[in-house]
Amino acid sequence: MKIELDLEEARELMAAIVERLITEAGLPDADRGVLRKWRSDVTPGSDAMRELAAKVNSDLARAMENKKRSAVIKADWR
Numbered sequence: 001m002k003i004e005l006d007l008e009e010a011r012e013l014m015a016a017i018v019e020r021l022i023t024e025a026g027l028p029d030a031d032r033g034v035l036r037k038w039r040s041d042v043t044p045g046s047d048a049m050r051e052l053a054a055k056v057n058s059d060l061a062r063a064m065e066n067k068k069r070s071a072v073i074k075a076d077w078r
Contacts, residue, residue: 003060007044010053015039 005013018039022032042048 004057007049007053010056011044011049
């Protein structure tokens with residue numbers, strides 16, 4: 001199985017994570033403001049967004065490879 005996010009999907013994922021940080025992490029107002037500004041500065045076509053999407057896709061690929069490898073290594077004791 002291959003999972004790959006395009007730029008817009010990676011941005012939506014980032015926005016959802018940042019929104020949870022802002023609302024649930026108990027951060028001071030200044031820190032929440034910095035996160036909001038950073039989130040608005042990262043536009044879908046920016047270099048930062050391309051780099052984030054590439055890193056997310058790389059991490060997803062590595063996680064899927066590890067999961068596949070772990071399934072092969074595990075002994076079936078049932």
